[in-house]
Amino acid sequence: MKTKAAIAWKAGAPLSVEEVDLDGPRAGEVLIEVKATGICHTDYYTLSGADPEGIFPAILGHEGAGVVVDVGPDVRSLKKGDHVIPLYTPECRQCKFCLSRKTNLCQAIRSTQGKGLMPDGSSRFSIGGKPIFHYMGTSTFANHIVVPEIAVAKIRSDAPFDKVCYIGCGVTTGVGAVLFTAKVEAGATVAVFGLGGIGLNVIQAAKMVGADKIIGIDLNPAREEMARKFGMTHFLNPKDHENIVDAIVQLTDGGVDYSFECIGNTKVMRQALECCHKGWGKSIIIGVAEAGAEISTRPFQLVTGREWKGSAFGGARGRTDVPKIVDWYMEGKINIDDLITHKLSLDQINEGFDLMKRGESIRSVVMY
Ligand code: NAD
Ligand code: AHE
Ligand code: ZN
Secondary structure, rough: OOEEEEEOOOOOOOEEEEEEEEOOOOOOOOEEEEEEEOOOOHHHHHOOOOOOOOOOOOOOOEEEEEEEEEEEEOOOOOOOOOOOEEOOOOOOOOOOOHOOOOOOOOOHHHHHOOOOOOOOOOOOOEEEEEEEEEOOOOOOOOEEEEEHHHHEEEEEEOOOOHHHHHHHHHHHHHHHHHHHHOOOOOOOOOOEEEOOHHHHHHHHHHHHHOOOEOOOOOOOOHHHHHHHOOOOOOEEEEOOOOOOHHHHHHHHHOOOOEEEEOOOOOOHHHHHHHOOOOOEEEEEOOOOOOOOOOOOOOOHHOOOOOEEEEEOOHHHOOOHHHHHHHHHOOOOOOOOOOHHHEEEEEEHHHHHHHHHHHOOOOEEEEEE
16 A cells, blocks of 8 residues: 655655565555554654664664554454554563563564564555665654564543553653553652653653652753643752752752653763762663663662663553553543644654754654
8 A cells, every 4th residue: 555654764864755576465464554652752863863773775763653553464463443652662461571571572573673674574655666664663753653562552432542642652662661660659759860751651650650759851941941841840950050960969868769860861860860869869861872871880889789771662562551651542541632742744844853852842743
């Protein structure tokens, strides 16, 4: 079939909206009509050329929601008409990783996914017979996509696509990092570095679990108002402090119980670790840093009880947890609406990247 997609022909160039050819679903795969997709910082990161796994030409996008319009042979858990969120972290429930119960990082299709291919090693997108690569197993900047059944969360049919698409990455990443990775408890002190599409979700989850002090740190002063609305109790702009770590330590009688790096800056990752309380403070890295970047600290920071941990997709098991997070949104437990600051058509998708770069949007959502 033909469908419309925004193509990333090369690193650093604007996306180009074109008609592409899409091969239908094979065994264990489904065809989804994407109804809406968010634009995440990670799409920008890959488009910029900083992603070691970035391949071009590709169809980016990994934060979508839509409807199943066709199923291939042997598909058991999904049918035509199901409302779904495609998952860049699948959940096969059979691999060593899934069975361990220790991680959400299902590896069933990770190697082909990282090469921009379907599990059988083919690309289903092409233009004029020339293959176009998939991205993160999702490619939600295309109006129609083919994905494996294990990489699809079935959600309730009354949830609005233009809101719950954000659960496909940002909401789950931020909320999940608090609930599933860090397991923040009531009364805890929390520092959140970077108050964008991820950090604000960390803040709302920290508030949800009853954290006491929630300190937000961002270079953009315009982020303060929104972050306070979501539960931030203290705002610090690093530009106003000679030493941001000292400022946080002073504010919290020795450091925070939990910190979250939601930027992708290795210097900030160090600050996030070092503002944690001696003996028990836990720092969670969410931000994605460019190829070749490395983190450092004095081992003494860890010897004296701080923990450094990473979180992908908030530690969420997509097919199990994503439908629950959609329920939380529908029940009013989490706020998504106020974080979606811009709605765009596919033809306006480059504007979404410009808004992000200028720090003017939290989330832009493209509606098909
Ligand atoms: P965003 O652009 O919406 O937000 C980033 C925020 O960081 C902005 O508010 C910006 O002003 C602030 N910032 C930038 N540099 C700063 C600095 N030096 N000090 C303080 N604040 C600074 O981005 P986002 O969509 O929220 O994504 C954040 C990061 O999380 C990105 O690296 C993205 O790739 C990553 N991410 C990771 C996962 C995961 O599963 N681990 C999932 C989604 C996104
Ligand atoms: N190709 C990148 C990987 C970047 C990365 O860490 N991605 C996160 C999701 S970011 C969503 O916005 C992730 O899920 N990581 C686990 C994985 O298996 O990729 C790079 O830098 O190499
Ligand atoms: Zn993302």
